[in-house]
Amino acid sequence: MRATIQDVARRAGVSATTVSHTFSGHGVVAPGTRERVREVARELGYRPDAIARGLRSNRLGVLGLVVRPLDTLDTVLPDGVDYFLRFAGSAALAAVERGYGLMLVPDPSQDDSPAIGLACDGFLITEPVANDPLISLLTRDCVPFLGVGQDPARPMTEDYLDVATDRLTTEVLDHLAETGGTRVALVLGTDPNAWNRDAEAAYLAWTAARGQDPVVLRRAETAGQAGGHTAGEELFRLAAPPDAVLCQTGRQAAGVLAAARERGLSVPGDVRIAAGSDSEHTRAARPTITAADLRPDRLARTAVATLVARIEGAAPPEPAGPPDYALVVRESTAGPDAGRGGIPGA
Amino acid sequence: MRATIQDVARRAGVSATTVSHTFSGHGVVAPGTRERVREVARELGYRPDAIARGLRSNRLGVLGLVVRPLDTLDTVLPDGVDYFLRFAGSAALAAVERGYGLMLVPDPSQDDSPAIGLACDGFLITEPVANDPLISLLTRDCVPFLGVGQDPARPMTEDYLDVATDRLTTEVLDHLAETGGTRVALVLGTDPNAWNRDAEAAYLAWTAARGQDPVVLRRAETAGQAGGHTAGEELFRLAAPPDAVLCQTGRQAAGVLAAARERGLSVPGDVRIAAGSDSEHTRAARPTITAADLRPDRLARTAVATLVARIEGAAPPEPAGPPDYALVVRESTAGPDAGRGGIPGA
């Protein structure tokens, strides 16, 4: 059995209180006593129990990460989707640096979710859905949280990190136009999140400003590449087919690309294709597909810093400028920068 | 404040025990009573507190994941390394399916690690180091764990998942030979784990069997692509330079590739290059680099299933055959399959 605070207290000839103070640094303990306690603790291999401590202090030292798009998925993460994995990995590292563990949990507002889910000190919710039930729950219980991306049905507050989907979308659209696209279509996902909503809004504004007729298709995120494929077929069958297509996901873009080639269209000669999020699919396709890199690593670090500040009642970290992202230009649009895409050196 | 079991008990006119039984399903509660309790709980928004429950039952519902190679890293995950991210993501999903949360934690045997780290019900340790201190600690405290990869200094037991590095290494070496390599060099990492050790052993056996002189270089994993680059320079400066190089990491392989081209060597004409682990670098390099896909997703699922079985005292899951992996053949070796690499369709 693991040593308890009592074991240490007895062996060191002090009370549990003193041991507690020694480790928490809260009370005042004589230096000599402190040393003796530490020594005994080392001998016994004692480490304070985080659960018991958590029961008293209501602080477990764990951040919960809820990845909304995983909830719509049936079971496994689709091959090649690495945005969330990268986000989770970077968030975990950032959490650990601040003395927290990071736990990936299923929606704790669902009754059948593991109870531990609710015990986290705070939550990161990536791409909340409209009127996200978890946000309602956390708000009611006064549990700190941070949405990465807005709840599309709630007002924008500092409870949400701006991921600048509109600016990003506009930039990709501009790139498609600059490289020769004149009729740009949009393929969206169906999850009711701000990412889809903002991309659509930006697209509509962009086409309106240029006097183009918008063409928007929707395919469930879960349909993956196959969804993109049917979207592509539908687009290229139109009387006035688009000569450029922006897809929200890399998988959809890969599907559109396949549909284009099946129809004998050359890419990027006849059609330019770009994706609103980078993934294995955009990199592996031939030609490689231009995509927006949402920089999940930086986003995650910012999110963790902000959430931890909120939990600890500190001031939020410096905004560190607007959200960061990068357009990775690849062969599918053959812009002036084609071929520069890829990973940074060294 | 969140409702407690007492609040529910009072309001439902029963004792806390009955409420407890209602939710844990342990005791026997009259159907009518159960319904009433559930109803009151719903009204009050009561959910059992996982921490208090954990204090009693010594079961938190959390698996800890310790990624050893992250410990050698200074701060952030190097760009392009996705093995561990994929492993972590898949493990988290698998854990959640079994009612557990998955928490990425820094080595809990370190004194300065967050205390919550030790509170996990069991641990997954990827690529344990020699005489891994965490394994000593967990063994002493009888905490279930599973090494993903062996502890190179401890005897192989069922506490470790076999990742078949030797078979995999041999297969890549065979591929290099089949595509024209006659003098194959090996670039290893320096972490004292079974992955490096087994790869070297397999290489030495393979060269010995073919009567070749082994050439082994070591570069710290942290040196990344730069380390591979200096290794490549050293190799190609030899009197009898290799015509094939196997690197443990994709980053090293990318570095060797760069060194080869700088020296005017053609790939795969003069030199064939392959990597023992896939990463963004092997996919993004030009030519693309052949690599072993360690299938972190499957490995993670197997690992979680095994660990959970151990925690719950159940029989381990069916071994499901030998560990799985795949050689992703790419342009850098121009074998008979060249060009087939990439992601599965649909």
Added chain:
DNA sequence: ATGAAAGCGCTAACAC
């Protein structure tokens, strides 16, 4: 500077 005692919210014996 140190200790005694009262819980944190829940579960597990054991009555009834």
Added chain:
DNA sequence: GTGTTAGCGCTTTCAT
């Protein structure tokens, strides 16, 4: 079937 009674390991007043 349901309630009573002790705690789980720790922190936290409040004495001393």
